[in-house]
Each structure stands twice: as C-alpha cells, then as structure tokens.
Amino acid sequence: xxxxxxxxxxxxxxxxxxxxxxxxxxxxxxxxxxxxxxxxxxxxxxxxxxxxxxxxxxxxxxxxxxxxxxxxxxxxxxxxxxxxxxxxxxxxxxxxxxxxxxxxxxxxxxxxxxxxxxxxxxxxxxxxxxxxxxxxxxxxxxxxxxxxxxxxxxxxxxxxxxxxxxxxxxxxxxxxxxxxxxxxxxxxxxxxxxxxxxxxxxxxxxxxxxxxxxxxxxxxxxxxxxxxxxxxxxxxxxxxxxxxxxxxxxxxxxxxxxxxxxxxxxxxxxxxxxxxxxxxxxxxxxxxxxxxxxxxxxxxxxxxxxxxxxxxxxxxxxxxxxxxxxxxxxxxxxxxxxxxxxxxxxxxxxxxxxxxxxxxx
Amino acid sequence: xxxxxxxxxxxxxxxxxxxxxxxxxxxxxxxxxxxxxxxxxxxxxxxxxxxxxxxxxxxxxxxxxxxxxxxxxxxxxxxxxxxxxxxxxxxxxxxxxxxxxxxxxxxxxxxxxxxxxxxxxxxxxxxxxxxxxxxxxxxxxxxxxxxxxxxxxxxxxxxxxxxxxxxxxxxxxxxxxxxxxxxxxxxxxxxxxxxxx
Numbered sequence: 001x002x003x004x005x006x007x008x009x010x011x012x013x014x015x016x017x018x019x020x021x022x023x024x025x026x027x028x029x030x031x032x033x034x035x036x037x038x039x040x041x042x043x044x045x046x047x048x049x050x051x052x053x054x055x056x057x058x059x060x061x062x063x064x065x066x067x068x069x070x071x072x073x074x075x076x077x078x079x080x081x082x083x084x085x086x087x088x089x090x091x092x093x094x095x096x097x098x099x100x101x102x103x104x105x106x107x108x109x110x111x112x113x114x115x116x117x118x119x120x121x122x123x124x125x126x127x128x129x130x131x132x133x134x135x136x137x138x139x140x141x142x143x144x145x146x147x148x149x150x151x152x153x154x155x156x157x158x159x160x161x162x163x164x165x166x167x168x169x170x171x172x173x174x175x176x177x178x179x180x181x182x183x184x185x186x187x188x189x190x191x192x193x194x195x196x197x198x199x200x201x202x203x204x205x206x207x208x209x210x211x212x213x214x215x216x217x218x219x220x221x222x223x224x225x226x227x228x229x230x231x232x233x234x235x236x237x238x239x240x241x242x243x244x245x246x247x248x249x250x251x252x253x254x255x256x257x258x259x260x261x262x263x264x265x266x267x268x269x270x271x272x273x274x275x276x277x278x279x280x281x282x283x284x285x286x287x288x289x290x291x292x293x294x295x296x297x298x299x300x301x302x303x304x305x306x307x308x309x310x311x312x313x314x315x316x317x318x319x320x321x322x323x324x325x326x327x328x329x330x331x332x333x334x335x336x337x338x339x340x341x342x343x344x345x346x347x348x349x350x351x352x353x354x355x356x357x358x359x360x361x
Numbered sequence: 362x363x364x365x366x367x368x369x370x371x372x373x374x375x376x377x378x379x380x381x382x383x384x385x386x387x388x389x390x391x392x393x394x395x396x397x398x399x400x401x402x403x404x405x406x407x408x409x410x411x412x413x414x415x416x417x418x419x420x421x422x423x424x425x426x427x428x429x430x431x432x433x434x435x436x437x438x439x440x441x442x443x444x445x446x447x448x449x450x451x452x453x454x455x456x457x458x459x460x461x462x463x464x465x466x467x468x469x470x471x472x473x474x475x476x477x478x479x480x481x482x483x484x485x486x487x488x489x490x491x492x493x494x495x496x497x498x499x500x501x502x503x504x505x506x507x508x509x510x511x512x513x514x515x516x517x518x519x520x521x522x523x524x525x526x527x528x529x530x531x532x533x534x535x536x537x538x539x540x541x542x543x544x545x546x547x548x549x550x551x552x553x554x555x556x557x558x
Contacts, residue, residue, distance in 0.1 A: 012389040038401065122402050181398035181424045182382070184389055267424065274422035349423045 004053050008188030015149045015178035019083065019109050020045030021187050022156035027197055028107070029078040030056040032069040034088060037121035038176035039111040042083040063088040067095025070106045074099075075219065077202030079160055081107040085176070086115055089127050089134070096169055097135035101221040103236065105163035105200070109156060109172045111179040114345035123176035124345040125266055128322035131171050132295045140236050142170040142247060143295040145265040150185040152178055157190055164198040166243050173294065175318075177267050177347065244296035251290040254280060255305045258287030260357060261336075263302075264316040265291050265323055268348050272316060275353035286357060294323075299330040306336055312360060316341045318348055362393075364417040365504040366426045368446040369494070370409050371435030376491030379517075381412030384495060387505045387513035388416040398424045409442040416504040431501055432467075433494060435478075440465050452501055453554060457546075470554035476542040482535075489535035496539020507536060 004024035013021075019042045023031065031050065033043045047057045060066040066082045073080035084092055089110055099106045112127040114120030133139035142162055144155045155172050163170035190197055208214040223229040251269070254276055255261065264272045269290040279286045289305055291298050306313075313336050317323040320342045328338070341348065341356045367384075371377040378399050385397035393416055400411040415421050428448035434440040434455045447453050447467035457477040459465070466473055476497055482490035492514070499505055514532055515522060522529040 012386055012395070120402060122400075176401075177398060177424045180401055181396050182385060183396045183421070183424075184394065270422040347423055347425045349425070349427055351427065 001054055003189055004049065005187050005189050008186050008192055010184060010186050012182055012184050013149065014041060014180055014182050015152045015174055016041035016111070016180070017045050018149045018153040018185055018187065019156050019172070019174075020049060022153040023081060023160075024049060024053060024055065025187065025190055026157040026160040027079060028055065028081055028160060029200075030058070030073055030080045031082060032058050032060050032066045032073070032080065033082050034060055034063045034066045034084070036063075036085050036088040038113055038123075038179040039083045039085045039088075039109065041179070042109060042111075063091035064094055067092040067106075067108075068098070070108075071095050071099055071102070071104050074104050074106055074200070075102075075203045077200050079107070079164070079200045081109065081160075083109040083111065085111045086113040086121075086127070087118055089130055093130065093134040096141070097137050098221045099169035100135065100137045100140045100236070101232070102219045103167045103239075104169060104203070105167050106169045107156075107159045107163050107172075108169070109152075109174065112173065112175040120345060121176070122345075123318065123347060125175060125268065125318040126322060126344060127173070128265075128294060128317075128319060128326065131173050132326065138233060138237060139295055140168055140240050141295050142166070142168050142293065143173055144171065144249070144292060145173045145294050146178060146292075147265075147267050147269050147290075148185070149178060149181070149183050153185055153187055157195065161195070161198050162247065164200055166247070168240070168243075173266065175267055240296070247293055248296050248298040248301070249292035250298040250301050251288075251292060252301070252305060253288050254285075255287035255289065255308065255310075257285055257309075258305075259285040259309075259311045260287070260314060260360060261305060261310045261312070262286060262288045262314045262316060262353065262357075263290070263323070263327055264288070265294060268316055268318060271348050271350045272353060274350035275357070278350065278354055279357060284357065284361065294326060297326060297330045302327070302331060303334070306331065306334055310336055312336065313338045314341065314353075314356060314360065315339070316348060316353055316356075318343050318346060320344045362416075362418055362503055364415060364419070364421065365431075365502050366429045367414040367431045367433070367498060367502075367504070368411060368429040368443055369414065369433045369435075369498070370411040370439035370443045372439070373407070373410055375410075375435050377410045377412050377435065380491040380495045381414050383513045383517055384498070384505055384510065385414050385416070386516070387509040390513060391506065391509045393418060394421050396421050396424050409436070409439045411439075411443065431498060432470075433498060435494065437461075437465065440467075444468070447554070454497065454501075466554050468554060473552040473554050474543070474546060475552075476539075476546050478539070478542060481538055481542060485535060485538060486531055489531055492532050492535035493539040493542070496536035497543045498539075499536065500540035500543045507540075510536060
C-alpha cells in the first residue's frame with residue numbers, strides 16, 4: 001500500500017490535521033476516540049484519511065472506553081492511539097493508570113482546554129498536573145509538551161516510537177490554540193529523515209512454551225498482596241529512572257549570562273522567545289528554559305542553568321501554578337527567588353512578559 | 362515587512378472565517394509566515410465570529426494578540442465585541458450602513474473607517490461581500506499582494522470557477538471594489554475614534 005506521506009512537503013494546516021497526518025506517517029494502526037473540542041478534527045481527519053491507507057477507527061461510547069480500547073489494542077500488538085481534552089482527559093485517567101501499571105505503550109494526544117470541569121472549549125495549560133501525575137499511580141508516563149504545529153507532527157511520530165521502545169504510556173500535550181490554528185509546517189515520511197519506525201509486537205499470545213522457551217507474560221493491574229504490588233511499583237520506578245536520561249528534552253536560549261531566567265512550556269514559550277529577544281535588544285540579560293518533556297522533567301539541565309549565575313526566575317504559564325509546582329519539586333533546595341505570571345485559561349503574549357520583567361529589574 | 366495583525370469579526374454566514382483563511386493561505390504561498398486562528402468558543406453557535414490573522418516575514422510568536430493593526434467589524438454587535446483589539450495604532454473598519462450610537466466606536470484607534478460594503482455588495486452580488494472586505498483589508502496593508510490573494514481564491518474556489526467562469530471575474534472584481542471603497546472614503550478625510558465618539 002502506498003505511503004500516506006512521501007518525501008517531504010510544506011503545508012499550511014491546523015495542529016489537529018498535522019497530528020492525524022503524523023499518526024498516519026508513524027504507521028499507527030487504529031484510533032479510538034470520543035468527540036470533544038478542541039481535538040475533534042484529529043478524529044475527523046483520521047476517520048477520513050485512515051481507511052484510505054487500511055487504518056481503523058472506532059468511536060467509542062465515552063472516553064473511559066476509548067482509553068481502555070487503546071489499552072486492549074496495544075496488548076494485541078497494534079499501534080493504537082486516542083486524543084482528548086479537558087473532562088475527557090479526566091475520564092481517561094482510569095485507563096491511563098492501567099496503562100502505567102501494565103507498562104502499555106499507549107499514545108494519547110491532549111489538546112488542553114480551560115478547566116475546571118467543562119471550563120472553556122478553547123485553550124489552557126491546565127492539564128499539566130493531570131497529564132503528568134493523574135491517576136492512582138506514581139506518574140510513570142512520558143509527556144511531551146509541544147509549541148507549534150511542526151512539533152505536533154514531529155512529536156506525534158516520536159511518541160509512537162518512544163512508547164513502543166520503552167513501553168510506558170506516552171502523551172503529546174498540545175492545547176486548543178495549537179489544535180485550531182493554521183500555520184506552515186513540513187510533513188515528511190519518517191524514513192526520509194532517518195527515523196526508523198519501531199514495529200509493534202503483541203504483548204499476549206507470544207510464541208514459545210512458558211517456562212521452557214520464555215518467561216510468562218505477566219500483565220497485571222491488581223495484586224493480592226501488598227508486597228507484590230510494592231515490588232511491581234518499585235520495578236516500574238527503577239525502569240523509569242533508568243530510561244529518563246535518554247528521554248529528557250528541553251530548549252534553552254540566552255542562558256549563558258542570564259540574570260533572569262524565564263521558564264515556560266508549550267505554546268507560551270513562543271511568547272517567551274519574542275519577549276527575550278526584545279529585552280535582549282534593550283540590553284537586559286534574560287534567558288529562557290523550556291522543558292519539552294514534562295515527565296520525565298529535565299531536572300539536571302535546569303539545575304545546571306540555575307548554577308551558572310541566574311539571580312531570579314520567572315515562571316510563566318496559562319494555569320495557576322501547575323508548571324510552577326512541577327519545577328519547584330524538581331529543584332528543591334535551590335534558593336533562587338521565583339516570580340510568577342499565571343494566567344489560567346487565557347493566552348500569554350510577549351508584552352505581558354516584557355511588562356512583568358520590567359517590574360522585576 | 363513587519364508583523365501585521367488583523368482581527369476580522371462578523372455574524373455567522375458573513376464569510377469571516379473563509380476570507381481569513383484565504384488571506385493567510387495567500388501569505389503562506391508568498392513564502393511568508395502566517396498564523397490564522399478562529400475564535401471557537403461556544404459563542405460560535407449564534408454569536409460573533411472572529412478570525413485572528415498574523416502575517417510576517419519572521420516566525421510568529423503567540424497565536425493571538427491584544428491589539429490589532431486592523432480591526433474589521435461586519436455587524437454592529439461585532440463592533441463592540443472587538444473594542445478590546447483596537448489600540449492607538451489600530452485602523453477600525455466598519456460598515457457605513459450601521460446606525461451608530463454612543464459607545465459603538467472603540468475609545469482608542471488611529472483611524473475609524475466606514476465603508477459602504479454592504480450596499481456595494483447588493484449592487485455586485487451579495488455572495489462576494491466577504492471578498493469586498495478582503496479587497497479593503499489588502500489595500501490597507503502590504504500583508505498580501507492582490508495577485509497572491511487571487512491565486513488563493515482560485516485554489517479554493519477553482520472547481521466553482523470552472524463551472525461558472527463569470528464567478529471568477531465577479532470575485533476578482535470584488536477585490537478591486539473593496540480597494541476602491543477604501544480609497545474613496547479616504548478622500549473625505551480621516552476620522553479618529555475620539556473625535557467621532
């Protein structure tokens with residue numbers, strides 16, 4: 001069958017559309033989903049494009065079901081994914097917890113909307129806590145926070161590979177702005193960029209006789225004994241710690257001599273870039289740190305930057321401190337004063353940040 | 362060119378979002394950076410529809426903005442809905458047919474410009490109302506060349522143009538008419554928001 005994306009080409013499309021193309025290019029087999037704004041068009045495009053390339057789609061009766069069907073499909077050895085937002089993300093925490101417990105390579109795209117509850121259908125960065133640490137577990141998940149339609153494409157492809165390589169539930173954390181805006185990006189066949197797609201394999205019904213050819217596949221999400229659960233969670237934690245250094249990603253700019261370090265993630269980091277550039281032009285020593293992986297967090301990289309003489313930090317986010325809490329727990333013991341610009345559920349533009357920094361110096 | 366920001370607002374069915382998309386796509390095909398994002402709150406079901414467009418030579422930061430270079434309000438309630446996007450450097454465009462009351466114009470703008478687009482579209486064809494508006498916007502900035510806008514129109518409506526070549530001429534004519542309306546109104550002198558309040 002022909003490839004959905006051959007070579008590479010420039011396009012002008014929405015973030016949702018770019019996710020659907022990326023999932024096709026990543027050879028995803030099936031999407032399960034339930035409609036919710038602002039992610040609907042991921043489903044729409046997938047449902048329209050997928051069947052042309054032999055891919056499947058099922059609209060389930062709700063998000064809980066969408067999450068569990070994804071779990072089932074990956075157990076059966078299919079590259080499966082879903083996409084949701086806001087209250088849908090809340091409902092999916094139960095299947096995501098199972099995916100954590102059973103180490104399932106699920107892929108989920110979250111397009112954050114305003115909360116709590118149905119909140120707005122528009123935009124926020126209020127699903128950071130939920131996506132990184134939601135569920136009744138220890139947050140053994142991999143979470144990429146994107147800032148553009150290009151990154152939605154790049155990291156959706158990457159999410160499938162990382163999920164199947166490391167076998168942890170993997171998330172692409174976008175937002176309503178990225179979902180709905182059109183901007184230029186390049187879509188490409190991963191092979192053209194030297195990206196080798198990892199083949200999925202079934203987690204049950206694998207060949208060989210148990211005890212003779214192989215160990216039993218122990219996919220378990222409930223244990224009779226406390227000690228059994230303890231062992232299982234400790235094993236997950238040590239696996240997570242082992243792979244984290246290979247996974248962490250971040251972006252830094254103008255940090256070498258920065259007095260003030262602005263920390264942000266996702267689409268807000270674009271405004272930070274503009275603000276830093278404008279302030280630098282005025283001779284103000286500002287730099288920026290942007291975690292791309294929120295789980296695992298690029299702790300050492302941030303500590304290194306802070307250790308190079310940063311006098312103040314500014315935390316900027318479209319929520320009331322969800323990134324701030326994440327950062328603070330990771331840099332516990334640091335004494336750099338932190339100021340904050342929290343705008344839950346609304347966009348942040350460069351002048352907001354410039355004004356804030358003018359008050360800090 | 363420097364960054365140009367446009368907020369285009371109107372009622373559902375006035376073609377606000379499609380004309381925004383055509384302009385952004387035209388800029389993209391000219392090799393510029395472009396972002397177009399609709400407002401897509403619950404208000405889109407029976408409220409004012411707003412399109413945010415930004416075009417630049419350089420990478421664009423935030424997808425939305427606080428003050429626009431041009432605000433276009435295609436209904437009276439769209440005028441008040443878009444006050445927030447009008448600042449001291451903004452050209453605030455609205456239709457000449459609106460019976461304005463105190464408070465309809467924003468408190469801040471560089472220039473308040475009314476054009477008789479609704480009336481003119483009745484002469485030309487009501488279907489091209491939004492294209493007249495596009496012509497007006499294009500004549501107010503250098504964000505997109507008319508030729509690029511024509512190409513984007515053909516790309517979008519090519520299948521309709523093939524069936525009915527007159528439609529193509531009608532659309533191209535509408536772009537010109539929009540520019541003429543701006544030109545004509547400008548000859549009468551420029552209004553500012555404070556003076557017209």
